[in-house]
Amino acid sequence: MEKFLYYLSYPMVRHALIVGVLIALCSSLLGVTLVLKRYSFIGDGLSHVAFGAMAIAGILKVSNDTFVVLPLTILSAIFLLKSGNKAVIKGDAAIAMVSVAALAFGYLLLNIFSASANLSGDVCTTLFGSFSILTLSIAEVWLCLALSLVVIVLFVIFYHKIFDVTFDEDFARAVGTKVDFYNLCIAIIIAVIIVLAMNLVGSLLISALIIFPALAAMRLFKNFKSVTIASAVISVICALVGMIIAIMTGTPVGSTIVAVDVGAFFTCLVINYSRRGSR
Amino acid sequence: MSYISCDNLSLGYEGKSILDNISFKANKGDYLCVLGENGAGKSTLLKTILGMNMPIDGLIEFGDGLCKHDIGYLSQQTEVQRDFPASVEEIVYSGLQSSHGFRLFYSKEEKELVRRSMERMDIVHLAKSCYRELSGGQQQRVLLARALCATKKVLVLDEPVSGLDPLVSSNLYSLISELNKEGIAIIMISHDLQAALKYASHILYLCNKPFFGTKEEFIESKQGKLFMAMKDMEDN
Numbered sequence: 001m002e003k004f005l006y007y008l009s010y011p012m013v014r015h016a017l018i019v020g021v022l023i024a025l026c027s028s029l030l031g032v033t034l035v036l037k038r039y040s041f042i043g044d045g046l047s048h049v050a051f052g053a054m055a056i057a058g059i060l061k062v063s064n065d066t067f068v069v070l071p072l073t074i075l076s077a078i079f080l081l082k083s084g085n086k087a088v089i090k091g092d093a094a095i096a097m098v099s100v101a102a103l104a105f106g107y108l109l110l111n112i113f114s115a116s117a118n119l120s121g122d123v124c125t126t127l128f129g130s131f132s133i134l135t136l137s138i139a140e141v142w143l144c145l146a147l148s149l150v151v152i153v154l155f156v157i158f159y160h161k162i163f164d165v166t167f168d169e170d171f172a173r174a175v176g177t178k179v180d181f182y183n184l185c186i187a188i189i190i191a192v193i194i195v196l197a198m199n200l201v202g203s204l205l206i207s208a209l210i211i212f213p214a215l216a217a218m219r220l221f222k223n224f225k226s227v228t229i230a231s232a233v234i235s236v237i238c239a240l241v242g243m244i245i246a247i248m249t250g251t252p253v254g255s256t257i258v259a260v261d262v263g264a265f266f267t268c269l270v271i272n273y274s275r276r277g278s279r
Numbered sequence: 280m281s282y283i284s285c286d287n288l289s290l291g292y293e294g295k296s297i298l299d300n301i302s303f304k305a306n307k308g309d310y311l312c313v314l315g316e317n318g319a320g321k322s323t324l325l326k327t328i329l330g331m332n333m334p335i336d337g338l339i340e341f342g343d344g345l346c347k348h349d350i351g352y353l354s355q356q357t358e359v360q361r362d363f364p365a366s367v368e369e370i371v372y373s374g375l376q377s378s379h380g381f382r383l384f385y386s387k388e389e390k391e392l393v394r395r396s397m398e399r400m401d402i403v404h405l406a407k408s409c410y411r412e413l414s415g416g417q418q419q420r421v422l423l424a425r426a427l428c429a430t431k432k433v434l435v436l437d438e439p440v441s442g443l444d445p446l447v448s449s450n451l452y453s454l455i456s457e458l459n460k461e462g463i464a465i466i467m468i469s470h471d472l473q474a475a476l477k478y479a480s481h482i483l484y485l486c487n488k489p490f491f492g493t494k495e496e497f498i499e500s501k502q503g504k505l506f507m508a509m510k511d512m513e514d515n
Binding site: 032036037038156157158159160161163164166167168169170171172173174175176177218221222223224225226227 | 347352379408411412
């Protein structure tokens with residue numbers, strides 16, 4: 001405990017905790033929608049795109065990666081969600097295609113152009129997250145705060161619409177809701193979340209941050225509002241616990257958080273089964 | 280003026296027409312059944328009426344105070360809905376989406392409308408229940424209540440009784456028929472010839488030579504006789 005308080009006296013640890021909690025909160029919000037729309041893997045696909053974009057940003061030597069990564073990821077998100085049922089290459093195939101292509105080109109570009117002495121270390125960091133969350137600059141913390149705030153506000157404003165277009169797209173269309181517009185908004189919000197979450201868990205583990213809290217909450221609750229709130233709460237608690245464990249024991253931040261998320265999911269699964277059994 | 284009138288409509292996807300010469304009218308208080316074989320284009324017609332699909336040729340006109348999106352729609356169940364964690368109440372409230380805007384909370388009138396719709400469908404006691412745990416008949420009544428929140432004029436139903444057992448089906452049919460008697464126009468896709476002949480006031484039969492007319496005219500028509508004979512053969 002004392003050790004923890006000692007760590008907490010460092011501003012960078014406090015920043016990391018704040019940013020981590022916000023990212024966890026944002027990423028859990030749309031999880032329910034993505035899982036139900038059968039888009040669980042879009043997080044994965046987009047994060048690979050973000051990895052590719054990061055490689056490009058690195059080569060261009062842009063001061064802040066986010067300004068390259070964010071627009072590119074948003075564009076891919078729009079492409080993936082928008083193409084939906086009309087596309088030549090459908091859903092999962094499109095995601096697989098975009099994600100491996102981005103991954104391959106990203107690594108290729110890094111290999112050709114990188115001046116870094118420790119290339120595999122850099123790549124590993126981008127893929128699995130790192131302690132980079134502990135080395136965020138003040139500007140990055142603010143950017144992260146602003147983006148999370150935008151995501152949360154948008155989610156609250158669109159809450160009913162998100163429910164409408166997730167539950168029954170056809171009905172929504174029939175009564176004149178602009179389904180395509182809201183799907184577009186969802187795509188953009190997801191892209192923003194992915195770019196945010198890359199700082200925390202790295203691009204390979206983002207899907208976990210998005211879907212595990214939602215899946216866990218869906219075991220426990222049976223209406224949309226409760227599931228949404230529960231998944232936010234679960235996600236925040238898991239992120240906090242994960243980060244504290246990581247800081248105390250020196251384990252990698254991203255994988256520790258995801259491990260805690262997995263634990264939470266199985267706990268909820270067991271609770272659900274025992275409830276059913278006792279009935 | 281009719282709620283909905285179509286004159287020489289051609290339907291299809293991506294410029295290829297699958298159905299031509301569709302003409303029909305739906306007036307206040309009508310009960311229109313759309314019959315036809317599988318693949319005859321019944322669902323395409325509904326989607327076109329609802330504005331999800333553009334007609335290839337011809338026009339759909341809305342009149343008598345009906346706006347394009349004033350239509351309540353009871354769709355077929357989708358994959359997503361089968362494991363969607365939503366309470367009955369949340370789903371019925373989503374019927375208000377077109378008029379609701381971005382407000383986070385609902386007004387008194389909206390709550391009243393939802394309560395009335397749920398009472399009408401006899402699902403008030405299920406308000407907090409989880410939708411996916413209800414029986415098929417209850418689920419359809421929830422979706423009907425939602426549709427009633429969206430419209431007071433026209434209900435469009437896509438095979439509302441598919442997958443329901445006979446007793447539940449007939450309950451649902453009489454519920455729909457009551458709504459019709461209260462003045463709501465019904466447009467329903469159906470496989471169920473018997474029910475169509477029992478409840479409908481008008482029949483639209485989709486085939487190479489589409490037929491539209493009152494039920495009595497349909498029974499006397501060439502297409503009608505052929506279709507009924509075919510159904511008889513299927514049943515035996």
